[in-house]
Amino acid sequence: MQAERKPAFSPFLRYVELRASRIEDPVERLKYLRRMMALPALGWNLSPRLLLGWTAPAAAVVILLALPWRPTFRPPQAPAALASRARAERPAGDPPRPVKGPVWQVDRQSGAELYSNGLRIERRYETRYLARKFLAFPRAPGREPEPRKEPVGIVFHTTESAVAPFESKHNESLRRFGEGLLSFARQEQLYHFVVDRFGRVHRIVQETDVANHAGHSAWADDDYLYVKLNQSFLGVAFEGKSAGNGDEAIINEAQVHAARLLSWMLREKYHLRAENCVTHAQVSLAPVARRIGYHTDWAANFPFGEVGLPDNYRLPVAALEFFGFEYDPEYMALAAPELALSMKQTDARLARAAREKGLTLAQHRAALQKDFVRLSEAMRQFAFAKEAD
Amino acid sequence: MPSKKEEYLGVGLDVGTSRIVVARRNENGYEFHSQLDAFVEVPNSRMTKTVLEKEGIPHLIRDNTILVFGNEAQTFANLFHSETRRPMRQGMLNPDEPDGLNLIKHIIQALASTSRTDREKLCFSVPAPPLGGGDTHSYHQAALRQIVTDLGYEAEPVDEGLAVIYSELEGSNFTGIGISCGGGMCNVCLAYLSVPIFSYSVGKAGDYVDEQAARASGEMATRVRTIKEEQFKFAAQYENNVLQAIGVYYEDMVNALVDSLEEAFTRTKKVPRIAKPIPLVLSGGSSVPEGFVDQFKKSLESRKLPVAISEIRQAADPLNATARGALVATLSSM
Numbered sequence: 192m193q194a195e196r197k198p199a200f201s202p203f204l205r206y207v208e209l210r211a212s213r214i215e216d217p218v219e220r221l222k223y224l225r226r227m228m229a230l231p232a233l234g235w236n237l238s239p240r241l242l243l244g245w246t247a248p249a250a251a252v253v254i255l256l257a258l259p260w261r262p263t264f265r266p267p268q269a270p271a272a273l274a275s276r277a278r279a280e281r282p283a284g285d286p287p288r289p290v291k292g293p294v295w296q297v298d299r300q301s302g303a304e305l306y307s308n309g310l311r312i313e314r315r316y317e318t319r320y321l322a323r324k325f326l327a328f329p330r331a332p333g334r335e336p337e338p339r340k341e342p343v344g345i346v347f348h349t350t351e352s353a354v355a356p357f358e359s360k361h362n363e364s365l366r367r368f369g370e371g372l373l374s375f376a377r378q379e380q381l382y383h384f385v386v387d388r389f390g391r392v393h394r395i396v397q398e399t400d401v402a403n404h405a406g407h408s409a410w411a412d413d414d415y416l417y418v419k420l421n422q423s424f425l426g427v428a429f430e431g432k433s434a435g436n437g438d439e440a441i442i443n444e445a446q447v448h449a450a451r452l453l454s455w456m457l458r459e460k461y462h463l464r465a466e467n468c469v470t471h472a473q474v475s476l477a478p479v480a481r482r483i484g485y486h487t488d489w490a491a492n493f494p495f496g497e498v499g500l501p502d503n504y505r506l507p508v509a510a511l512e513f514f515g516f517e518y519d520p521e522y523m524a525l526a527a528p529e530l531a532l533s534m535k536q537t538d539a540r541l542a543r544a545a546r547e548k549g550l551t552l553a554q555h556r557a558a559l560q561k562d563f564v565r566l567s568e569a570m571r572q573f574a575f576a577k578e579a580d
Numbered sequence: 581m582p583s584k585k586e587e588y589l590g591v592g593l594d595v596g597t598s599r600i601v602v603a604r605r606n607e608n609g610y611e612f613h614s615q616l617d618a619f620v621e622v623p624n625s626r627m628t629k630t631v632l633e634k635e636g637i638p639h640l641i642r643d644n645t646i647l648v649f650g651n652e653a654q655t656f657a658n659l660f661h662s663e664t665r666r667p668m669r670q671g672m673l674n675p676d677e678p679d680g681l682n683l684i685k686h687i688i689q690a691l692a693s694t695s696r697t698d699r700e701k702l703c704f705s706v707p708a709p710p711l712g713g714g715d716t717h718s719y720h721q722a723a724l725r726q727i728v729t730d731l732g733y734e735a736e737p738v739d740e741g742l743a744v745i746y747s748e749l750e751g752s753n754f755t756g757i758g759i760s761c762g763g764g765m766c767n768v769c770l771a772y773l774s775v776p777i778f779s780y781s782v783g784k785a786g787d788y789v790d791e792q793a794a795r796a797s798g799e800m801a802t803r804v805r806t807i808k809e810e811q812f813k814f815a816a817q818y819e820n821n822v823l824q825a826i827g828v829y830y831e832d833m834v835n836a837l838v839d840s841l842e843e844a845f846t847r848t849k850k851v852p853r854i855a856k857p858i859p860l861v862l863s864g865g866s867s868v869p870e871g872f873v874d875q876f877k878k879s880l881e882s883r884k885l886p887v888a889i890s891e892i893r894q895a896a897d898p899l900n901a902t903a904r905g906a907l908v909a910t911l912s913s914m
Binding site: 204207208211212217218219220221222224225227228352353375378379479 | 698699709718719722734746750753754773774775908909911912913
């Protein structure tokens with residue numbers, strides 16, 4: 192059964208309903224309802240105190256403000272409301288527990304690998320895909336793109352697959368769902384690693400190869416820009432749902448612990464920068480619509496601190512900052528407070544830069560978007576060019 | 581002002597076990613085109629090939645055989661005294677048919693053609709997971725998305741039960757229960773102001789009735805299906821053992837569907853407080869027999885749901901409701 196959602200009973204909902212009833216065209220009515228119901232403050236989880244404290248005119252103002260928004264259609268599997276509820280369960284700004292020291296491989300068998308930090312990687316579902324090669328684009332002007340073969344970062348995902356309650360009486364379902372997921376991930380070469388609900392780390396695609404995890408995506412560190420992150424970043428997925436499972440958090444303690452050991456090992460082995468260990472929601476984009484957040488897994492709640500990373504939600508979203516992309520209000524509603532703040536800061540920087548160049552914001556964004564197209568095309572040609580013998 | 585072409589952009593696609601339906605807008609409202617989601621394998625001969633090409637009948641050539649697919653599959657099955665086969669089973673891609681995906685692609689292409697603009701929007705129906713959890717339909721969904729993306733569309737899935745709500749329940753602001761009774765499965769969704777509260781699928785549907793009735797009566801399932809579609813009515817008294825068996829298993833299917841609804845409400849702890857009674861709409865090919873709605877009402881009478889039902893009715897166009905709802909979903913996202 193799909194996710195269960197509980198709308199709050201409120202005068203606002205009655206107002207939305209009344210207003211919707213006055214829209215004759217069914218498509219326009221649905222458009223309006225979907226837009227309104229995607230607003231967490233109006234549709235879901237609004238506290239009774241707040242509801243009573245607001246007046247109908249105030250509600251009307253909020254509703255009218257919302258009217259020009261054109262939300263991207265998202266299937267019901269990614270409910271904004273539950274994600275925002277889940278946000279409260281695991282604050283994004285956990286104090287970091289930095290990981291230190293070298294990690295090396297202690298043992299390697301056909302079935303598993305063991306590392307000095309206690310990490311065990313299961314190899315039963317391991318597979319190969321296309322060899323990794325990509326371009327890192329220097330941010331400094333005048334420098335040529337650099338061909339690379341080693342990964343430069345990690346993108347964290349949730350699998351959004353079916354999850355059973357994490358209770359002993361559901362052992363059978365827990366095992367069955369996990370195995371189904373791993374088989375599917377192997378078949379589709381979806382990630383480099385999957386952390387199942389028992390905290391086991393499974394290698395799916397070998398790190399030397401590309402995995403189909405990030406789709407259209409972009410990221411930047413202090414020195415380089417990256418596009419099409421399937422080629423350049425490792426994909427680590429947690430078995431779970433962005434919306435959580437009933438009253439459970441998105442991932443459990445065993446998964447958090449495993450993620451800490453895994454990211455520690457990967458960062459040591461590939462010299463990954465901490466700022467390049469980010470979530471799918473931060474890098475995913477819709478290139479035609481020029482919007483970020485095509486996928487929204489881990490838009491909030493990723494326990495950066497517990498995984499041994501700084502709170503990377505504070506980092507600017509590369510596609511907004513460097514490629515002139517925009518975001519939907521729904522994305523903002525889903526985002527961790529730190530991420531939302533970072534997006535607002537980027538907006539301000541872009542507006543300032545546009546003014547300094549004597550351009551409108553739209554013109555400035557359009558110019559940046561051309562950069563994205565250029566880099567994407569260069570990357571595509573490089574990644575899919577045959578090796579010269 | 582948008583051109584006529586732009587005005588009618590957007591596609592709704594219902595990929596069912598029995599039929600594939602495409603919905604589009606036109607100057608009169610909506611238009612639908614459908615093909616049987618079935619094929620038949622016939623021997624490859626020059627004569628057959630010539631006939632197929634001359635008549636414009638969709639087919640694929642596979643070494644020594646020709647796969648005739650879509651609406652003409654049944655005719656050719658009768659001609660060659662063979663059974664039609666299905667690219668899908670129980671609402672999902674049929675793993676026993678290696679050509680299934682390719683055939684679905686050709687059927688969709690025949691119906692929807694390629695995108696009319698750069699990435700025209702299209703919503704396609706997908707089944708919900710079984711009640712109580714179970715296999716995810718990620719592969720099915722990903723495969724369908726790939727097919728339509730390859731045809732140039734910007735594709736999004738829409739839950740089949742929710743599509744029925746989008747098609748039929750604008751009068752209640754898309755609040756209510758939508759049920760699609762198909763060949764492979766029944767899909768159920770409860771939505772509140774367009775937002776799905778729960779959705780799930782039930783494996784007992786039209787094919788279940790055919791198979792069980794065939795087993796009970798010793799008749800072929802294809803033949804049972806034809807009898808069911810042409811003759812069966814609920815509440816009629818039959819002497820014919822095939823029709824009797826169909827009646828027994830059809831009632832079982834309806835009871836299972838109603839049971840599941842009760843169970844879904846029990847499992848869902850967070851059902852919203854809906855002040856007004858909500859409508860329930862039934863659609864899909866398996867809801868077409870005369871008396872189906874009455875049978876459903878009768879079965880529901882003995883159950884207690886936590887929400888009051890204002891009306892139980894059939895969709896205005898039960899065979900096209902899912903595709904229409906998918907189109908409404910598409911248009912509302914444009």
